[in-house]
Amino acid sequence: MSARHGSTARRAGSVRSRVALLALSLALGPLAACGWHAGLAAPPGARTVAVTFADNDTRVPELEVEFTDALNRALLDRLDLDLVAGGAADLVIDSRLVDLRRRGGVRDDEARLLESGVTIVVEARLVDGATGAVLSTTRRSVASGFVVGPGLSPATAPGEPLAQDRVLHNLADGVVLDLFAPLAYGDGSGASAAQGTEPGGDGPRAAEGGPAPGDQR
Secondary structure (H helix, E strand, C coil): CCHHHHHHHHHHHHHHHHHHHHHHHHHHHHHHHHHCCCCCCCCCCEEEEECCCCCCCCCCCCCCHHHHHHHHHHHHHHHCCCEHHHHHHHEEEEEEEEEEEEEEEEEEECCCCCEEEEEEEEEEEEECCCCCCCCEEEEEEEEEEEEEECCCCCCCCCCCHHHHHHHHHHHHHHHHHHHHHHHHHCCCCCCCCCEEECCCCCCEEECCCCCCEECCC
């Protein structure tokens, strides 16, 4: 397959993924009214929310589709709002995947890589759909480790996709909490920031200012 045909196929696959995700979001939206929610409060008068497709500044294709799906599901779990498309929404969430890094990991006495990890950084904001005013913002970084099998690199280890999935869902939950909790508790600052940790870990895995020692992009 030529490079041009490969590029066309990737674009077509991305479009199909986005269409499928939009259809899934609209299908799940009405279920929010009859499900259980964590009790976060939306701004007074807000009944609908739209999630734009995340911008993807990483080198991992389709990561924005997976994160947008996780964000839609986190909203349905935590808020009594209907998911709708685009300009019809009372609230709009914009997000951007800023970076994905792999850390150097743990090696044995023969320098074979045994364990690695992935860190993803995301920024998001909650916008008033009518006025365009930014109601709250957040920046989050979450990491998760995984085992690297014999003779494999972090990029080819079967544990990396699972680690990415854990991180994306953790990020989505955190973003929803960051964007709506200040509104629920009357924080008038209009902004929030958070640094995540590895699920099950005991502290931050990477600073926001840049890659931790041994990290790989």
